[in-house]
Amino acid sequence: MMTLLDSLYCEEKHQWEDDEEEPVGSYSCVDNHPQHTLLEHDLYWEDQELSSLISKESDECFDNNGHISPSANHRREAVEWMLGVVSHYSFTALTAVLAVNYLDRFFDRFGGLESEKKQQQPWMTQLAAVSCLSLAAKVEETHVPLLLDLQMEGSKYVFEAKTIQKMEILILSTLEWKMNPVTPLSFLDYITRRLGLKSYLSSEFLKRCECLLLCFLPDGRFRSYLPSVIATATMVHVIHSVEPCIGNEYESQLLGILGINKEDVEECWKQIQEITCSRNGGRHFNKRKFGAVPGSPDAVMDLSFSSDESWSVENPSVPSSPEGGAKKTRKGEA
Structure with missing residues (x-):
């Protein structure tokens, strides 16, 4: 099978250069991906893995039909707080x-955030956010x-450890101890392996997709999309931002691999564009200028990602290794 972005491979190590001025709302993520060194692909095993992911992903979709509930602001605040802590401690x-x-x-x-009792007790959302983040970190x-x-990063309320632990038990029981769900990252990881991406550049591409994903996590509208749709739209956005001239062809190949609806992907992608444009004033990746555009998508991607010149990234930029924020030294309570 012809690999989609095999031309990303390069023996030399290059970096994406982040813009000096970070856009508001950008979050840090850490590059913890091992370099891909797959020499051959077990296509049967990969097909089985994809079938398993697709069969499970419907459980992770929330049918809100794009409706923004009165509690959307509470959710946004909670998610933004969690992302701030993730950045502070250099979590993945x-x-x-x-x-x-x-x-x-x-x-x-558990009945959402709509009840009058929950509206009158905003600390309940914060307690749930702390507990969910604690569980995810564990x-x-x-x-x-x-x-x-864990609560020192911009927390409005500070809870005792025993209170958080009780909430953790409630969350675990409510979720039936299913703590390894299918997420957009499951499909991002699958796609990069399926396409045979390897070496340092594949890790950079995957990290860029992850950082973009973190930027729109606070927006509750994305809850209505399947994880596979979000993953595909995220990759399409990154590819189009780098080289629009070959974006459509790669989009078709991605859709072919996952077998998902193109309209859903494009609708999700439009919302990603809306968020990134409003956040960054419509700025995009600064692409280097070519004298002549190569004829094939692989050749374009090879020049784009493997050139000796670095990129200046103006989409949601995320430092690869924030300094002074990592405090992963003490183990939390069990």
Whole structure:
């Protein structure tokens, strides 16, 4: 099978240069991806994996028909707080995605945030956010801060450890202890392996997709899309931002791999564009100028990602390794 972005491979190590002025609302994520060194693909195993992901992903979709509920602001504040803590402690993107997933599933099954009692007690949302983030960190991270330290990043309320632990038990029971859901990151990881992406550049491409995903996590409208749709729209946005001239062809190949609806992907992509444009004043990647555009998509991507010149990124920019924020030294309470 012809690999989609095989031309991303390059022996030399290049970096994406982040714009000096970070846009408001950008979040840090850490590059914890091992370099892909697959020499051959077990297509049967990959097809089985894809079938499993697709069969499970419907459980992670929330049918709100794009409706923004009165509690949308509460959710946004909670998610933005969690992302701030993720950035502060240099947690992985998966930790952030899991925490938001737990929060959405918990309130969806626990009756949401709409009741008068919940509206009058905004601390309940904060308590749930702290507990969901704590659970996600325990699932994904090697080192987890103490529960008190976890609340130091812009928290409106500070809860005792025993209170958070009780909420964790309630969340676990409400979610039936299903703490390894299918997420957009599941499909991003699958696609990069299926396409045979390898070496440092594949890790950079995947990290760029993850950082973009973190930027629109606070927007509750994306809850209505399947994880596979969000993952595909995210990759399409990154590819189109780098080289629009070959974006459509790669979009078709991505849709072919996953077998998902093109209209759903384009609708999701439009919302991603809306968010990134409003946040960054419509700015996009600064592309280097070519004397002549190569004839094939692979050749274009090869020049785009493997050139000796670095990129200046003006889409939601995320530092690859924030300094001074990592405090992953103490283990949290069990």
